[in-house]
Amino acid sequence: MGWPGWSKRSYEKPPLPEDFWNLTAERAAGLLSAGLDGLSDAEAASRARRYGPNDAAQIRRAPLWLQYIARFKNPLVLILLAASAVAAATGETTSFVIIAVVIILSVTLDFVQEVRAENAVDALRKSVAITARTRRRGEWIEIPAAALVPGDLVEIKAGDLIPADGLLTEARDLYITQAILTGEPYPAEKRAAPLPAPVTSPGGADNAGFLGTSVVSGVGHLLVCRTGRATMLGGLAKELGNRAPATAFEGGIRHFGLLIMRLTALLVLFVLLVNGLLGRPLLESFLFAVALAVGLTPELLPMVTTVTLSHGALRLARRRVIVKHLPALHNLGAMDLLCTDKTGTLTEAQVRVERAVDADGNPSARALTLAWINSHFCTGIRSPLDAAILASPCPSKPEDLVKLDEVPFDFERRCMSILAMARGSETTLFVKGAPENVLRRCSAVEAGDGSARPLDPALRTRLGETFDKLSAEGLRALAVAYRPMPAGHRAVTAADETDLVFVGFVAFIDPPKQEAAAIIRELAQARVAVKVLTGDNEHVTRHLCESLGLPMRGILTGEEVAKLTDEALFFRAAETDLFCRLSPQQKTRVVLSLRRAGHVVGFLGDGINDAPALHAADIGISVDSAADVAKEAADLILLEHDLEPVRAAVEEGRRSFENILKYILMGTSSNFGNMFSMAGATLFLPFLPMLPVQVLVNNLLYDFSELGIPFDRVDPVALTRPQRWDMRFVQRFMWVLGPVSSLFDFLTFFLLLHLFGAGEALFQTGWFVESMLTQTMVVLLIRTRGNPFANPPDPVLAATVFAAAAIALALPFTPLGGWLGMVALPAPLLAAIAGLAAVYFLAVETVKRFLWRRLALSEPRPRRF
Numbered sequence: 033m034g035w036p037g038w039s040k041r042s043y044e045k046p047p048l049p050e051d052f053w054n055l056t057a058e059r060a061a062g063l064l065s066a067g068l069d070g071l072s073d074a075e076a077a078s079r080a081r082r083y084g085p086n087d088a089a090q091i092r093r094a095p096l097w098l099q100y101i102a103r104f105k106n107p108l109v110l111i112l113l114a115a116s117a118v119a120a121a122t123g124e125t126t127s128f129v130i131i132a133v134v135i136i137l138s139v140t141l142d143f144v145q146e147v148r149a150e151n152a153v154d155a156l157r158k159s160v161a162i163t164a165r166t167r168r169r170g171e172w173i174e175i176p177a178a179a180l181v182p183g184d185l186v187e188i189k190a191g192d193l194i195p196a197d198g199l200l201t202e203a204r205d206l207y208i209t210q211a212i213l214t215g216e217p218y219p220a221e222k223r224a225a226p227l228p229a230p231v232t233s234p235g236g237a238d239n240a241g242f243l244g245t246s247v248v249s250g251v252g253h254l255l256v257c258r259t260g261r262a263t264m265l266g267g268l269a270k271e272l273g274n275r276a277p278a279t280a281f282e283g284g285i286r287h288f289g290l291l292i293m294r295l296t297a298l299l300v301l302f303v304l305l306v307n308g309l310l311g312r313p314l315l316e317s318f319l320f321a322v323a324l325a326v327g328l329t330p331e332l333l334p335m336v337t338t339v340t341l342s343h344g345a346l347r348l349a350r351r352r353v354i355v356k357h358l359p360a361l362h363n364l365g366a367m368d369l370l371c372t373d374k375t376g377t378l379t380e381a382q383v384r385v386e387r388a389v390d391a392d393g394n395p396s397a398r399a400l401t402l403a404w405i406n407s408h409f410c411t412g413i414r415s416p417l418d419a420a421i422l423a424s425p426c427p428s429k430p431e432d433l434v435k436l437d438e439v440p441f442d443f444e445r446r447c448m449s450i451l452a453m454a455r456g457s458e459t460t461l462f463v464k465g466a467p468e469n470v471l472r473r474c475s476a477v478e479a480g481d482g483s484a485r486p487l488d489p490a491l492r493t494r495l496g497e498t499f500d501k502l503s504a505e506g507l508r509a510l511a512v513a514y515r516p517m518p519a520g521h522r523a524v525t526a527a528d529e530t531d532l533v534f535v536g537f538v539a540f541i542d543p544p545k546q547e548a549a550a551i552i553r554e555l556a557q558a559r560v561a562v563k564v565l566t567g568d569n570e571h572v573t574r575h576l577c578e579s580l581g582l583p584m585r586g587i588l589t590g591e592e593v594a595k596l597t598d599e600a601l602f603f604r605a606a607e608t609d610l611f612c613r614l615s616p617q618q619k620t621r622v623v624l625s626l627r628r629a630g631h632v633v634g635f636l637g638d639g640i641n642d643a644p645a646l647h648a649a650d651i652g653i654s655v656d657s658a659a660d661v662a663k664e665a666a667d668l669i670l671l672e673h674d675l676e677p678v679r680a681a682v683e684e685g686r687r688s689f690e691n692i693l694k695y696i697l698m699g700t701s702s703n704f705g706n707m708f709s710m711a712g713a714t715l716f717l718p719f720l721p722m723l724p725v726q727v728l729v730n731n732l733l734y735d736f737s738e739l740g741i742p743f744d745r746v747d748p749v750a751l752t753r754p755q756r757w758d759m760r761f762v763q764r765f766m767w768v769l770g771p772v773s774s775l776f777d778f779l780t781f782f783l784l785l786h787l788f789g790a791g792e793a794l795f796q797t798g799w800f801v802e803s804m805l806t807q808t809m810v811v812l813l814i815r816t817r818g819n820p821f822a823n824p825p826d827p828v829l830a831a832t833v834f835a836a837a838a839i840a841l842a843l844p845f846t847p848l849g850g851w852l853g854m855v856a857l858p859a860p861l862l863a864a865i866a867g868l869a870a871v872y873f874l875a876v877e878t879v880k881r882f883l884w885r886r887l888a889l890s891e892p893r894p895r896r897f
Contacts, residue, residue, distance in 0.1 A: 200241060384423070
């Protein structure tokens with residue numbers, strides 16, 4: 033979302049060639065008139081106005097007055113404007129004034145509510161927006177990435193998203209994943225040096241970083257050369273600006289809108305045809321048909337949806353959950369499966385070294401020392417295991433080692449290496465990583481006296497047993513190994529990770545989070561199953577799940593997943609609860625298989641390796657402390673790494689769904705029934721059943737009565753199961769309750785014509801009052817699935833409903849009522865209308881409970897989408 037103050041004018045392009053990476057950093061800085069010590073605040077502000085925001089999609093808001101005027105582009109509003117113009121031209125001043133007032137009130141009401149809601153959500157979204165550390169006024173400061181300008185100097189490190197296109201001025205062990213631009217899944221090593229020869233594509237620019245790519249390891253400084261639309265990714269702005277595929281809920285609302293529009297067109301054409309055949313005035317018939325169309329259309333649906341979702345987002349913010357994308361609340365309401373990693377969610381995330389052992393299972397200070405060297409010199413993302421190693425008391429921290437090179441961790445090798453040199457010129461490669469991956473690269477084992485013995489099959493089996501024993505205790509283990517390198521060796525690659533000498537295991541403990549067990553039970557009661565997707569081994573994962581009482585119907589490892597076809601995984605994933613030793617791609621495959629099976633899947637992750645699965649899930653959930661790339665991919669950001677906020681978010685998603693559904697069911701029942709009655713009444717009445725202006729006022733008051741829906745309470749039963757859009761139920765509700773409403777309307781017609789001998793004005797006034805009473809008061813019935821007295825409405829909704837009903841009752845007795853063509857109603861007629869309304873309420877309550885009971889008995893199964 034762009035900043036409201038940004039204009040839509042064209043911005044200048046920075047004075048650099050398209051292939052700026054063929055320049056030196058010094059030359060680029062000269063062309064940008066920027067030093068390598070950063071910009072001043074005044075210069076940065078000037079460049080922001082000149083080059084525009086650092087927003088590749090540049091989705092900018094128009095000024096508020098333009099947003100307000102845009103509301104009048106609605107087809108129905110345009111029809112009303114045309115009708116008011118015709119009324120003014122033919123001398124119908126009253127109709128012109130009332131139609132104009134109704135239009136302005138409706139549009140203003142909708143506009144104010146939506147703008148307030150959007151502003152509130154924008155403020156939440158900005159609170160978790162990506163930031164960049166840049167140099168301004170000679171100091172390093174943190175600013176929103178959107179505020180960067182060409183010439184800024186930015187610090188980048190492992191886990192960061194590159195915030196703009198630029199040239200590297202410093203780089204140390206810097207590896208960047210550029211798959212978003214090149215499609216290449218493996219990280220590219222970057223250097224702060226001019227290219228030896230010009231290249232034509234960014235894939236070969238080893239001296240540059242590009243917007244949207246992510247840092248896997250190392251640190252560096254980036255001179256920003258291009259921002260926003262001028263970046264390589266900004267060239268794909270059209271694709272970036274495309275909306276994500278519609279959720280099932282959004283698609284259902286669209287289909288509902290199309291259904292209502294078709295019914296509206298049929299009824300309007302029917303009214304025009306009947307009035308034309310009966311020779312009634314053309315203008316009056318046209319205005320009545322337009323008013324009928326307005327009354328049928330759920331014009332408040334966008335406002336109710338936006339306000340309901342934003343209200344839900346604000347409620348979640350108070351529970352320390354930030355909703356980045358409002359439609360995610362739809363999916364939260366439907367979510368029936370949560371996939372999560374272990375650390376921090378199911379465990380305390382307080383990892384500590386429990387012990388270090390050698391090949392024979394005896395305590396080993398040597399293994400801990402080598403692990404400390406590896407973690408100390410690592411420039412990639414420091415995992416909790418690294419932090420635990422560095423925090424543990426290392427018996428002999430080496431003081432004379434100098435780091436020469438590094439091979440960063442990746443999820444294929446699952447290990448990382450440090451090349452370091454001692455003072456005596458002895459060069460050693462220190463390796464640590466997943467035991468199965470490190471042992472595969474080992475050819476020898478270090479004995480207690482420091483000598484190396486060959487790693488024969490029997491010893492390899494014994495090492496595997498030691499590892500399994502540690503895992504069975506719930507301890508996570510890393511293997512530590514080394515390789516002496518030739519003197520003068522200054523660089524290292526993954527190919528050098530062979531013929532290693534195994535030293536020992538470092539075992540860690542991360543206690544289970546006891547409160548997680550209770551929350552998992554609550555999620556299960558709410559029909560949300562939990563599956564564990566982790567890179568850890570199956571023994572540790574099983575031990576943890578047993579301690580928490582998690583169901584374990586089956587276990588699949590990464591090796592097994594790799595052997596399964598997509599069809600086989602489709603069937604196995606549904607009956608498996610633990611997925612262990614998974615690579616990032618395998619996590620994504622599991623998530624997609626579960627979605628394909630018809631589940632609405634949430635995925636909770638916080639690492640670089642979780643980003644693909646976060647994208648693939650229906651709801652991506654991350655934490656505020658996660659890597660930038662994970663936060664960017666997520667729909668929800670948790671400010672606390674815990675399952676409790678997730679449970680609260682699921683509840684809020686269901687609450688939001690239920691309140692939006694209330695508005696839809698209200699519009700498809702009483703509102704539709706009343707409009708159908710109006711159309712039917714034209715067949716036998718010698719006059720219009722209600723004047724066009726009365727129809728518009730009726731619709732305005734009804735809309736006013738529903739303004740409190742986004743804030744309403746919901747039935748507890750609605751929070752106990754996933755809420756999925758069911759168009760069949762909505763249609764059934766309309767086709768059953770609509771005719772019930774029409775039946776009582778025709779009874780009102782009979783009462784007015786044959787018992788009270790009503791003329792045109794009395795008939796129109798009486799039906800206006802009866803229509804408003806039934807429409808507004810029935811809101812209090814339809815808002816709940818059960819007894820409306822057992823679950824009272826929110827005070828805001830109760831106030832708007834009773835205020836609308838009171839205005840409708842009082843209007844005929846006021847001068848404004850006379851201006852609208854109304855007359856005062858006699859007391860006997862008011863009593864009869866009240867009695868008829870009471871019977872109608874009983875009928876609606878009975879039919880409503882029957883429909884909800886039928887839905888509960890035929891609860892929808894998960895469907896594919």
